[in-house]
Amino acid sequence: MPIPPEIFLLPPGSDATLQQQIQQIVAEAIVSGRCAAGEKVPSSRRLAAHLAVSRITITVAYNELVANEYLVARDRSGYFVADTAPRRPRFDDPVRHARPGVAWADRLTRPVRQRDDILRPPNWMDYRFPFIYGQSDPELFDHANWRACALRAVGRRDFDTLAQDRYQSDDPMLVEFILRHILPRRGIHAQPDQILITMGGQNALWMIAQLLLSDGEVAIVENPCFPGLRRIFDQMGHVGRSVDVDAGGLPPERIPEDAQLVFTTPSHHAPTNVTMPIDRRIEMLERAARDDFLIVEDDYEFEMSFLAPPSPALKSLDQDGRVIYVGSFSKSIFPGLRLGYVVGDRLMIEEMRKLRSVVLRHPPSHIQRSTAYFLSLGHYDAQVARLARHYGQRRAIMESCIRVHGLTPVGGESHGGSSFWMRAPEGVDTTRLALDLRADSVLIEPGAAFFAHRAPDRSHYRIAYSSIPANRIQDGMARLARAMERAVGGQGGSAMPND
């Protein structure tokens, strides 16, 4: 593509001649790397018109730049950036502030606290044994049909309506499918004004917290817990109270009487994968009614219940509308999609829609429609079935490796999921172990990020099977087991994270 004339602007208030100014701005664009070698600069006619100077001024400036080896002239086709042009490494020119800068650190009055995140290198796909969680496996995703659906959503028929600003309502096709086909599987019957489409589960949880958490509100989070939820509390400057889970998930009797809002993951507790038994669910709802607290049910991977039929959602047992349900397509479709939903009281949904319109207006309409097609044409069901089949197989291999190597899974009864929650032997620091394992092309997730700060814990770790091919599991688990033995023997590596 030729360089557009619009990127050249004359500096205001310069003392130089016009020709010098033009030489200067073109040279600067080349040196800084904004114009690359071989690119065609604007014709003298176009640049002259754009800058409102005479064409001869441009030509003289260009010829000067040719003499200085910034440009080369090619007969009849114009001027091009020379291969020999001087240049600084691209993007490496620091912004020059003529005056002392702004004290940014003092101005950022609401900093987001830095918190341990799950340690996962951005290039995790380059590792041979990635036991990491929450990323999709390209081999298992029905790419061809997703592509067909995306294509249909940008087709002429849909495009014009979807291109508009539509913050007042969500895609009716997507909403209807969720109401008619997805929620009923969780035992939930809702109406269109009780659901809001969100930018994934994280966005759903954040909006709920924004609307319901005020200063002094007593909010309960599970311990251990999904780190993204704790970061929401941090960002709001709110301190949640952590309640330790046991082999049945969050114990209702440990929820303090003054609780007002409880965040929980009954289907598959994150990260232990425990499924909350039905009796406990009923007890949880009874407590909620007695103590008048609200419950946020994060049902982030209910589709991955392949060992037993999924138990109905907590929301399905909810008699007085105090459960706010959060669903997501990140695990069943793919996380880069950024689509989820909230089901709750219509007054709350209405407020949430207003909040959403202030924060981001609405989730992109073409993404909503692509997903609606993927769901309604049956590809989602096929996808979930395929994942369940493969995850079941991988899980069986993982279980056998865990047994063979004498590793220690913890938690309680689980209906599937896509990971195991594990405990390392006494004295092993799993954060250190995880970093050491990278040299062996193995990725595991150290558990520290899941725990409340008041209870730092470096003995747990998570190993997921959603992104690793079945035929690599045995080798990877053997490497993990060997590293664990070395760590127990005190021979662990020396790398330490910056914290």
Next chain:
Amino acid sequence: MPIPPEIFLLPPGSDATLQQQIQQIVAEAIVSGRCAAGEKVPSSRRLAAHLAVSRITITVAYNELVANEYLVARDRSGYFVADTAPRRPRFDDPVRHARPGVAWADRLTRPVRQRDDILRPPNWMDYRFPFIYGQSDPELFDHANWRACALRAVGRRDFDTLAQDRYQSDDPMLVEFILRHILPRRGIHAQPDQILITMGGQNALWMIAQLLLSDGEVAIVENPCFPGLRRIFDQMGHVGRSVDVDAGGLPPERIPEDAQLVFTTPSHHAPTNVTMPIDRRIEMLERAARDDFLIVEDDYEFEMSFLAPPSPALKSLDQDGRVIYVGSFSKSIFPGLRLGYVVGDRLMIEEMRKLRSVVLRHPPSHIQRSTAYFLSLGHYDAQVARLARHYGQRRAIMESCIRVHGLTPVGGESHGGSSFWMRAPEGVDTTRLALDLRADSVLIEPGAAFFAHRAPDRSHYRIAYSSIPANRIQDGMARLARAMERAVGGQGGSAMPND
């Protein structure tokens, strides 16, 4: 698509027989409209497996439902929902709460204040003369090339990386194009760690406000002003100070000395379209340095400067890094896209990236990549040129109609834009006028929503030409002029908005 067995769940703790329970849940699904007439219910084999009951139980229940005309049996192909099945209107069954509900109004501790929005019916496309702002014109958009770019972004080569969770970084291809080709046109030279991709301009402004506005901070907004910005202040419980603009936009000398953060739209003031003269820009920056305030420059439609070359952004004159620049593709590509960007100090951008990851993780990767292709293949430039050509033509017709009918544009010198800011004659209520005009298939935007509450104003209105075909402008403007005459004569309609 046949009805999946998963939508049927046995109610916990029921006293009925299994067969009765099955009849009940299938009948309920039909009556409520979740299963539609003609849809195939699961085979007895599949439903039996799913519910873990005997197949004969299912068959007996189905036969009972056939007898009751909920289902019809078709030889060899199974059972289908009968056309004659009883049903309540779809989604019309209220959720039955057995116990008194939650006092939601009391629980929503951070309600988003309801504010006048610009009055625009969601079905604006059904009106023949839509003088409304900010929606794209399907006739002018290069749909074929957008579709090709979207297609490429969901191609195998891109798909796998883009499907992942990528909150740590934005699409490098999009970032590079903005840095190399878009920002230089505004005179801005930035590096990759000084830019963040956002969910459109609204999301950018919201994040800036979140990071920089603390209690007691003196923040300045222009009056009149884009209502979306005031809603951000409302949502945060912050009262911005409004400063009246004049024929040159925001007057620096009216900015109070204790100002700490100033939101402004120098290229095309929203909604008056005035372009701030260069002297005033320089003075603004000098004041900012003297009084140590930061400036948020919302450059929301710089591409629409077709009457004169766009003046360089305020940010390009910024000597000490106190201007935070906001760009958006909503006007030049389409608003449903939801993509924009912020350019600013790297420390601020880093904080903003953290905030974004808490609130929504990241803008969907496929949208970022589709846009990157659209930009880098030159379609964006062609699109902007096409819009400028058509808008220029439409604007000329509008100007002539305004003159012919003696309507009153207000504001100052403008370099283009896509609308006119107008004042109605004394005594005309433009909110009422806009509602009356709907009956004549004309949409205009009453000005009330743009003004601070302390200065209610119903005499202004906006008429845009971005969505109305050139050949309808004359007729539409004639209808507007007639309605205005009637309103001056006191014969306006009686419809009033609910406020």
